[in-house]
Amino acid sequence: MGFNYASVASGSCGNCHYIGFEGTGILVDAGLSGKKVRENLESIELGMDGLKAILITHEHVDHIKGAGILSRKHDIPIYANARTWQEMGDKLGKVSPENIQVFETGRSFDIGSLRIKAFGIHHDAADPVGFCIDNGKKKLSIATDTGCICDEIRGQLHDSDLVVLESNHDVEMLKMGAYPYHLKRRILSSNGHLSNDDAALFCVELANEGVKRVLLAHLSRENNFPELAYETVVGTLKIKGIENISIDVLLRQQASRVYSI
Ligand SMILES: [Zn+2]
Numbered sequence: 001m002g003f004n005y006a007s008v009a010s011g012s013c014g015n016c017h018y019i020g021f022e023g024t025g026i027l028v029d030a031g032l033s034g035k036k037v038r039e040n041l042e043s044i045e046l047g048m049d050g051l052k053a054i055l056i057t058h059e060h061v062d063h064i065k066g067a068g069i070l071s072r073k074h075d076i077p078i079y080a081n082a083r084t085w086q087e088m089g090d091k092l093g094k095v096s097p098e099n100i101q102v103f104e105t106g107r108s109f110d111i112g113s114l115r116i117k118a119f120g121i122h123h124d125a126a127d128p129v130g131f132c133i134d135n136g137k138k139k140l141s142i143a144t145d146t147g148c149i150c151d152e153i154r155g156q157l158h159d160s161d162l163v164v165l166e167s168n169h170d171v172e173m174l175k176m177g178a179y180p181y182h183l184k185r186r187i188l189s190s191n192g193h194l195s196n197d198d199a200a201l202f203c204v205e206l207a208n209e210g211v212k213r214v215l216l217a218h219l220s221r222e223n224n225f226p227e228l229a230y231e232t233v234v235g236t237l238k239i240k241g242i243e244n245i246s247i248d249v250l251l252r253q254q255a256s257r258v259y260s261i
């Protein structure tokens, strides 16, 4: 049996992913209010029942906003690495000790019958990670909030059945836009966010490795729009003559459909 994946919301205003397998549900990040997470899950006929974990990629508010309240209300353990716990501990409110779970970046751990691997990404946070989630047959990977794609990330993602990949901004829109200089520099740096162009180039690599589906994620509200991210990636694939990969864009405010892989 395969996985179910859905984006609860994805973008600079809040990120949350749902992964379901054989009655076990996990969230990757909970960067919306607890209420909005529940509402968006319900809008695609998913609920909080069966949720066994909230995995945290890094401590920025667009990834942790609702994590504390969801953990308290539904008694769900939160998993993060030690340095992320250090940075976000205060911001979550009180989390009961048994719901504080610590993983190590670079190591695998199990939740139910899912094997999770946290790998390092390049972002201006304490110890930011992406996740590969494997059910023994299929593999799903999430890599957002990374300023660049390195060989480590390539190695983790290349044999995935589904990749959720950041396509944060259009470089020209960002450069011409209203953001202050220091913020532009931060986003463009190799520890910032991945541009549409970089996402497109990486999609070419992923397609050549046999990855069949990529969902473009974490779009900026100010410096991108869904059609532009889509056209940039699909246009690049077309130029390279690649047709065997399917590309979708995850929206900022609403849940995606449920993908079965
Ligand atoms: Zn971030």
Ligand SMILES: [Zn+2]
Pocket: 011, 012, 015, 060, 062, 063, 145, 218
């Ligand atoms: Zn983010």
